[in-house]
Amino acid sequence: MRMTRLFLRTLRDDPADAEVPSHKLLVRAGYVRRVAPGIYSWLPLGLKVLGKVEAIVREEMDAMGAQEVRFPALLPREPYEATGRWDDYGPNLFRLKDRKGNDMLLGPTHEELFTLTVKDLYSSYKDLPLSIYQIQTKYRDEARPRAGILRGREFIMKDSYSFDVDDAGLVASYQAHRDAYVRIFDRLGFEYVIVHATSGAMGGSASEEFLAVSETGEDTFVRSPGGYAANVEAVTTVVPYAIAFEGTPAAHAEQTPDTPTIDTLVDHLNAAFPRDDRPWQASDTLKNVLVILRHPDGTREPLAIGLPGDREVDAKRLEAQVAPAEIEPFEANDFAAHPGLVKGYIGPGALGAESATGIRYLTDPRVVEGSRWVTGADVQGSHVIDLVAGRDFTADGTIEAAEVRAGDPAPDGSGPLELARGIEMGHIFQLGRKYAEALDLRVLDENGKLVTVTMGSYGVGVSRAVAAVAEYAHDDAGLVWPKELAPFDVHLIVAGKDETVVAGAEQVYDELIGAGFDVLFDDRLGKTSPGVKFKDAELIGVPTIVVVGKGFVDGVVEVKDRATGEREDVALADLLAKLRD
């Protein structure tokens, strides 16, 4: 491919809306172009990389014995209605009506349709196990599409589904997918971790995520020295033992004027009510946070979360717990609707299903029986001290919504957690029988009895992988593609307008193509300087750059490794051998 023909325009400046390196570079280097928020076009360079990712995924899925199919993206409402997901997806689902007024949707994931098709074709345990997959365009109306193709509203996913007659079969199918995913992500070449995850709206018993480790990732995960790894949403708190509270002083309300925040409260406590043993700390206080849950049917439910004052509510952990409900802020009119709530001084007394407000009250698992707290007295400017859980108040339950912090203990006892960020690249679920039950997928077992099929569901973000690789493989000058994904094998530059040099570059171009290399030939003459060509080559990121310049008359060209920056003069006679190396 000649640069003078390639549909490409590199940009000097980062796009205004780009924050992460992959987004900046993929747009600047002409791989993708934005059409609408979260909706992108693939230009020739980008489509070539995307095709290579697809090929890797396809090879590994075929190798594990999964069969490729392709389902439509435009789907009827009924199957999603049957499983409840028509509503559960809330505003994340693109819904539309056809000319006859039928409700339709753009598929966010295809459990329902695969289940129905297997039901249509199969009826016996002899037909199972079955794993079928597709590489197909998916749609989710994200509230915050971001980072270019990293989190789009239209994107390409590999989704597969396994069907087994029993639990052991599901475990085996799940493991086969997990192994295939390891091979896929090994080949894609970025650093990744496999973490425990929550199943969210998908349902099912067990799930794991494959995260590309990246500072710009949206997902926070934890890992311990002993090998525990989990998505932050899936981390469970190590619950302290209950504490005996006989002899604990009775709770007593005290004046704490102007202490609407934890910091001001702690300062005031240390000044006005100093402890004998140590200063008061934020972790001695019980903070009560109010939010509104918006359920898929549109109803709004207030929820109070009680947690140690040194921790914030983690929005994603909370969302994972309350899904499919979404979180909205508790606003002034909500306070107005509950006059029992004294802003800044809310205590357990005003909370709970049995309280006057009736607001459901869930506490952090650390709020164990016998733990002592300073918390709001439900009176302006006043807090209660020595309020004991299980003696003075009882919540409606616990919730895993507090932030996880570096140093927190791993739930399996494998040591202190460290936090890192990642990009969700794959998610594998043991769905179990949720979808098969809802859609009545049953087969005859060996004894001629109808049994409900058990399913797994497995996704890889294919278009997202292009961004994840770019996020991993770049430097200040541009993209640095690994060989298996690069849009071309060789980026050939003619450096000079001298007739011999130009003819030489053309000759090298022909030779490389003849030898089977896929070559991008920067054949621009005119006003394009060698410097501009070098800059474009670095930006585009083909692994090997060959420069035909003045040395050509002496039978020498320059070969540059894009990743290491190493340059080497290579005799023309040795060029093919060098490139094959």
Added chain:
Amino acid sequence: MRMTRLFLRTLRDDPADAEVPSHKLLVRAGYVRRVAPGIYSWLPLGLKVLGKVEAIVREEMDAMGAQEVRFPALLPREPYEATGRWDDYGPNLFRLKDRKGNDMLLGPTHEELFTLTVKDLYSSYKDLPLSIYQIQTKYRDEARPRAGILRGREFIMKDSYSFDVDDAGLVASYQAHRDAYVRIFDRLGFEYVIVHATSGAMGGSASEEFLAVSETGEDTFVRSPGGYAANVEAVTTVVPYAIAFEGTPAAHAEQTPDTPTIDTLVDHLNAAFPRDDRPWQASDTLKNVLVILRHPDGTREPLAIGLPGDREVDAKRLEAQVAPAEIEPFEANDFAAHPGLVKGYIGPGALGAESATGIRYLTDPRVVEGSRWVTGADVQGSHVIDLVAGRDFTADGTIEAAEVRAGDPAPDGSGPLELARGIEMGHIFQLGRKYAEALDLRVLDENGKLVTVTMGSYGVGVSRAVAAVAEYAHDDAGLVWPKELAPFDVHLIVAGKDETVVAGAEQVYDELIGAGFDVLFDDRLGKTSPGVKFKDAELIGVPTIVVVGKGFVDGVVEVKDRATGEREDVALADLLAKLRD
């Protein structure tokens, strides 16, 4: 691939909703499955054939120098608003709103987006000519989706767009596409014709269609012995010369009771008002047909069409003329709104922009000046005789809406037309500057002056091609794929449960795979009889069927040609050579 593993279930009976052979067979043989009206899933066999069609299209597009890109299917309203197509597409467009209330659509074709992207990247005549294409999923909310994947609401299209700085460039780009299409359709292997076509809502000056010749096709086309070929919508009527009408008797109204149809009128004329020279014929009468045009903005406009009584209005020809308006019947309440119209006896006197009804009146091109007609007198039970066009009435214009009939003269004088039916497989358009003007795509020419780019647009129905090939290549027993498109090279059958035969079939399977053949191995044992296997093989339509049966002990297998039905016993040692043949 082993049949016992393949995600497949063949059906004995035709699906209830299937009318054409490709639909019946592709469903029965397990290539596709219906998800909703006009929306299908591709099962493994179907996806393999689809992939081979895609590969042919991709190879030929790449070979002509077009570059592949991939645009989104979910698109913002604004570009389509700018060209008027947001409205012009009427109910054929799938429209939806995103969570923020923005209007979006599912792309029916991508002129707007390609235009905007070229505008984004390119600015000079030096960047042109450019041809870019995609193989991508398209959406049209067809009023009558039919025939399985032959006319779907979600389908796969190859669409390409050419960009040139001047008209000569457009003609060259158009010709290059036309040549590539000839290569594509030659390789797909069905009989096709290239016909003149109308441009419809697409706009532009010239267009041609590639039609697969098929009795079940929706499109009617004509061809002449001299080589003229056109879609019936594009046929122009050979207009007779005007006729001198001096001396023609004056028009006279006559009683013609109970003659609401042309047949009853002709009978009555011959009985009550016999001609001297010959009997009255239907072609002596002028029939006036009323319809309602529904414009994209929802307004309804009555239209009267006057045409010789021996011809019907052809709905598709009429639609092509009035697009983007759609045709609706002229109903009782429309008659009520125009009391001047006497049903069954409507004449030119009650029609035309200047008449009392004000209804626009267009006549067939055969209604030339001086032609004499019998037509309605706008009085119940009365017709006018000797009404002369241009003397006694003048229409508001002409319209090409009358049916074309076998034997009509070709417009280029190349002889009488014959009619045939076809499936629209490709459509190529010289769009000109319509889209570039609407979206302001201009480049600097050689003189540094901004000029508007001129465009072409070119489509191939990729998923439809699978059905078109099936429509062409089948017999009573099932599908008969050409080699280049078949899902497998060889369909291997084990005919018998004898241990030696089974082991022999396994051995042949391994050998064929080792030799690079893509083999579907019907390894079913159990209750599946050889007869069932043969039937399935014929239904599935792989070109070569190899049967391992009793002869295996003598070193012989049977090789059957699916297309010709020829069977041959082949020595095992010769099998690979025979198959390579």
